[in-house]
Amino acid sequence: MAMAPISKATSLVFKVHRREPELISPAKPTPRELKKLSDIDDHILVREHVHGILFYRHNHSSMINNNNSDPVQMIRKALAETLVYYYPFAGRIREGPNGKLIVDCNGEGAMFVEADTDVALDDFGQYLHPPFPCLEELLFDTEGPLGFLDSPLLLLQVTRLKCGGFVFAVTFCHLMCDAASMTFFLRTLAELTRGANAPSIPPAWDRHLLSARVPPRVTHVHHEYDDDDEHDASDTIPQVQGYFFFGPREISAVRRLVPAKIHVTTSELLTSHLWRCRTIALRPLPDAETRVMIVVNARSICSNPPLPPGYYGNVVVSPVSITTARELTERPLEFAIRLVQAAKSSVTEEYVRSLADLLGTTGPRRLKLSDTFFVSDVRRMGWDDMDFGWGPPVYAGPPEGNTGALSLFVPCKNEDGEPGFVMSVILPEPAMTRFAEQLSGLSDKGVNNKTARSSL
Known part of the structure; x- marks a missing residue:
């Protein structure tokens, strides 16, 4: 049974020039409040950050490309607008009473990194698949282990490629959502980048729906x-x-x-x-x-x-x-x-x-x-x-x-x-x-x- 083919991308070596990371706050005032996580949210497995990566080709037929728009600037602006709706992502995880974790919605901001590299999308190979070369260049991380307390809950790096395409990399705190739920955030970000006025699916916090019942009833062996x-x-x-x-x-x-x-x-x-x-x-x-x-x-x-x-x-x-x-x-x-x-x-x-x-x-x-x-x-x-x-x-x-x-x-x-x-x-x-x-x-x-x- 054949392993994933190792293309020329595996031996590809490149450097990315990053600008200084910046905190992006919501574009409008948002509620300052403490939000509880659900009991499904808060367990050891999700006290970590999860990565995702998306590669985009330069598209001559796109309306945005016809205007010679810059993906970095457009996504940065849309991020601030998206955080108005998903404002907990601009906050920080704190430890509350009895060790329960809460989200301090303080509007401090998500982290955004603008970057450039001198490689083209085709340099990664015709068909892209993990493992990707020089991944640490495309995925921004803070120095040392990335903790979940008092740290940004969302980090984005947008890297321009020399061919006109770009790489969109996201790091998010798993306590806030799983990968399937992150789809809602990314879809809103994409919609607002394309010029929409509001999300097609409004976000819902409602973490009480997956919290322990009163009184609790553990009916299964887990x-x-x-x-x-x-x-x-x-x-x-x-x-x-x-x-x-x-x-x-x-x-x-x-x-x-x-x-x-x-x-x-x-x-x-x-x-x-x-x-x-x-x-x-x-x-x-x-x-x-x-x-x-x-x-x-x-x-x-x-x-x-x-x-x-x-x-x-x-x-x-x-x-x-x-x-x-x-x-x-x-x-x-x-x-x-x-x-x-x-x-x-x-x-x-x-x-x-x-x-x-x-x-x-x-x-x-x-x-x-x-x-x-x-x-x-x-x-x-x-x-x-x-x-x-x-x-x-x-x-x-x-x-x-x-x-x-x-x-x-x-x-x-x-x-x-x-x-x-x-x-x-x-x-x-x-x-x-x-x-x-x-x-x-x-x-x-x-x-x-x-x-x-x-x-x-």
């Missing part, structure tokens, strides 16, 4: 928060990172492993297969526990009451299925598929309410990640039609195929133009070799395995 050792032995083993591409041929090869009568989505199929391959590669003891944890967007599940269309808080949950290494690796792939499907189907509205009650009662919890394949399918995140006036992006999504322990299914095309997705895993080096061998067993061409030293 294995995602099982007790875990903070110092996993694997933390001391050097890790490597591998990127793998899955196109029509690779997916068809995996489908042939299950009976035709089995109804399974591509995401379920690949999650199940990769979970088995990863477990085989790690060589755990036969009776050792192995887990799969998947990210589920629960927005459509919440109906009593329903979430407003413009609700932009965290609405993702991470259900788990558990078995033993022997069961997973010795039984047919259909067994793993049933476990993945069971994890997905376990997410009901009561499951979400129970989770809010658990987190509201115990406070922030740490996810159990040891012995766990943690995966998220971001192929339908909604960023691929984000038009700032230069047409849709050439690439829009995560800048990497994983975020720490979380592996992402990122949509892209390979060098032949075939649609598919790229995914990254981080494993000890011997396990990575075995993982690649497991995948190559399904392909006549074998695996073109390239790994990169992890910075973990």
